[in-house]
Amino acid sequence: MEYFLQQLINALTLGAIYGLIAIGYTMVYGIIGMINFAHGDIFMVGGFIALIGFMICSLLGIGWAPLAILLVLLLAMAFTSVYGWAVERLAYRPLRGSFRLAPLISAIGVSIVLQNFVQLAQGARPKPHASVITGSIKLHEADGFAVNLSYIQIVIVVVTVALMAGFTLLINRTALGRQQRACEQDMKMAALLGVDVNRTISFTFVMGAALAAVAGMMFMMYYGVVDFFVGFLAGIKAFTAAVLGGIGSLPGAMLGGLLIGLIEVFWAGYFSTEYKDVAAFAVLVLVLIFRPTGLLGKPEIEKV
Numbered sequence: 001m002e003y004f005l006q007q008l009i010n011a012l013t014l015g016a017i018y019g020l021i022a023i024g025y026t027m028v029y030g031i032i033g034m035i036n037f038a039h040g041d042i043f044m045v046g047g048f049i050a051l052i053g054f055m056i057c058s059l060l061g062i063g064w065a066p067l068a069i070l071l072v073l074l075l076a077m078a079f080t081s082v083y084g085w086a087v088e089r090l091a092y093r094p095l096r097g098s099f100r101l102a103p104l105i106s107a108i109g110v111s112i113v114l115q116n117f118v119q120l121a122q123g124a125r126p127k128p129h130a131s132v133i134t135g136s137i138k139l140h141e142a143d144g145f146a147v148n149l150s151y152i153q154i155v156i157v158v159v160t161v162a163l164m165a166g167f168t169l170l171i172n173r174t175a176l177g178r179q180q181r182a183c184e185q186d187m188k189m190a191a192l193l194g195v196d197v198n199r200t201i202s203f204t205f206v207m208g209a210a211l212a213a214v215a216g217m218m219f220m221m222y223y224g225v226v227d228f229f230v231g232f233l234a235g236i237k238a239f240t241a242a243v244l245g246g247i248g249s250l251p252g253a254m255l256g257g258l259l260i261g262l263i264e265v266f267w268a269g270y271f272s273t274e275y276k277d278v279a280a281f282a283v284l285v286l287v288l289i290f291r292p293t294g295l296l297g298k299p300e301i302e303k304v
Contacts, residue, residue, distance in 0.1 A: 001142075002140060002141070002142050002143070002145045002146075002147050003145060003269070005139070005140065005147045006145075006147045006148070007265050007266055007269045007270075008262075009147070009149055009153060010153075010265050011258075011261045011262040011264070011265035011266060012157060012258065012261065012262075013153045013156050013157065013222065013261070014261035014264065014265060015257045015258035015259070015260060015261025015262060016156050016157050016160035016218075016257065016258070016261070017156065017160075017215050017218055017219055017222070017234075017257070017261075018234070018237055018238050018241045018256075018257035018258075018260050018261055019160060019164075019238075019241065019253060019254040019255075019256070019257025019258060020160055020163065020211050020212070020214055020215035020218070020257070021039065021040065021043050021211070021212055021215045021234060021235065021238030021241075021257070022238040022239070022241040022242040022245070022253035022254070022256055022257045023164070023167065023208070023211055023242075023250055023253045023254065024036070024039050024042075024207075024208030024209065024211050024212050024238075025039055025208075025238060025239050025242040025247065025253070026242045026245075026247050026248055026249060026250060026252070026253040027180075027204050027207065027208050027250070028204060028205060028208055029242070029247050029248055030180075030184050030247075030248040030249075031180055031183050031184050031187075031200070031201055031204050032092070032096070032183075032187075032201060034092070034100070034103050034104065034107075035104065035107070035239065036087065036092075036107055036205070036208070037104065037107040037108050037111050037235070037239075038087050038091070038107045038108075038110040038111040038114060039208060039209075039212060039235055039238075039239075040111070040212075040231040040232055040233075040234055040235015040236065040238065040239075041110075041111045041114035041115055041118075041231040041232070041235065042080050042083050042084060042087070042114070042209050042212045042213075042216075042231070043212040043213075043215050043216045043219075043231050043234055043235060043238075044114070044115075044118065044216060044226070044228065044229075044230050044231025044232075044234075045079070045080055045083055045114060045118065045213075045216070045231070046076045046077075046079075046080045046209075046212050046213035046214070046215065046216025046217060047216035047217065047219055047220040047226040047230065047231075048118060048122060048127070048216075048226055049072075049075060049076040049079045049080065049213070049216075050072050050073075050075075050076045050213075050216060050217035050220050050221070050226075051127055051129050051220055051226055053071065053072035053075045053076060054068065054072055054129060054132060055129075057071060057072065065132055065133060068132065069132060069133075069221075072217065073213075073214065073217055076213040076214075076216065076217050077210040077213045077214065079213070080209040080210060080212055080213035080216075081206045081209050081210050081213075083114075083209055084205040084206050084207075084208060084209025084210070084212075085202055085205060085206050085209075087107070087110055087205060087209075088201060088202050088205035089202070090110075091103065091106040091107055091109070091110045092106070092107070092201075092205075093198065093201075111231075111232070111235075114231075115228055115229065115231070115232065118228040119228040122228065124227070124228060125227070126225045126226070126227040127225065127226055127227065128224055128225045129220060129224055129225070129226075130224065131152065131221065131224055132221055133150075133151045133152040133155060133221065134151070135150070135151050136148040136149060136150040136151060137149045137150075137151075152221055152222055153222075155218075155221075156218045156222060159214065159218065160254075163211065163214065164250070164254055167207070167211075167250060168250060168251075171250070176200070176203060179195045179196075179200045180200055180203075180204060182195055183195065183197055183200050183201065184248075216231075219234070237260055237264075237277075237280065238257065240256070240260060240280065240281065240284050241253060241256035241257040241259070241260045242256055243256070243284065243288070243294055244256035244259060244260065244283070244284050244287055244294055244295065245257070245259070245294050245295050245296055245297070246293055246294030246295055246296040246297025246298070247294060247297060248297060248298075249294070249296045249297055249298075251296055252294055252295060252296035252297055255295060255296060256294070256295070259283070259295075260280050263276070263279050263280045263283055264276045264277070264279070264280055267279040267280075
């Protein structure tokens with residue numbers, strides 16, 4: 001039981017990170033109906049910016065962890081927001097009226113460009129970093145095995161829940177959220193009614209990139225390492241989580257992220273680490289066979 005509880009804590013932490021990345025996928029898809037495959041690499045860029053930010057804080061003598069985390073978080077969100085805006089402006093907006101595969105191919109190209117840019121700028125080797133938040137709480141101990149809840153795991157879960165609640169309120173209660181929902185339902189009619197569609201879509205990309213920055217920073221702080229290729233694998237898993245939960249649904253993205261985290265951690269803990277990704281994708285296939293819209297997704301009804 002103690003081993004199970006420890007694995008459950010680890011799974012919820014990993015799932016929260018996947019969920020944050022998946023929300024960025026599902027927000028973009030919900031408005032323009034396309035997948036931003038460069039989103040995982042923006043997550044990776046956020047991790048590198050956080051690494052550089054902590055190094056700058058160390059050089060400046062900012063040793064108080066809460067202040068350093070806040071400053072680095074703002075720095076990472078600012079830089080990745082610019083990346084998100086640039087991806088939409090350069091890779092999506094010029095191709096919005098083209099055939100559906102054109103923006104997809106463009107996004108994959110942007111992903112490759114970001115990977116190679118970071119590889120050339122930072123090197124191909126993984127970049128380690130000492131943990132900013134140390135310490136843990138011992139929840140239970142039996143037969144020499146202790147169940148620990150680290151402070152960084154608490155921070156990750158609390159930040160994820162807070163951001164999820166904040167973005168839900170933003171979409172449901174603010175003017176920007178109403179504009180996003182209007183563009184999701186009918187982009188042309190929203191434009192006719194005075195909604196600035198281009199600005200709304202740009203804001204959506206910026207918000208998704210900011211969430212990716214938070215996820216990248218949490219990933220770097222949790223694992224203590226980041227490399228140029230981490231965005232590809234994490235992005236594919238987060239996309240899987242978005243599809244599993246029902247792409248286009250924010251609660252579905254978070255639920256899918258938690259499920260992918262649970263499957264990965266428990267499969268690695270009880271069966272084989274090498275096949276944890278196979279197990280996650282196998283569950284996705286089974287869910288899509290019996291529920292093609294995902295767990296919380298709704299079927300699209302087209303009126304003629």
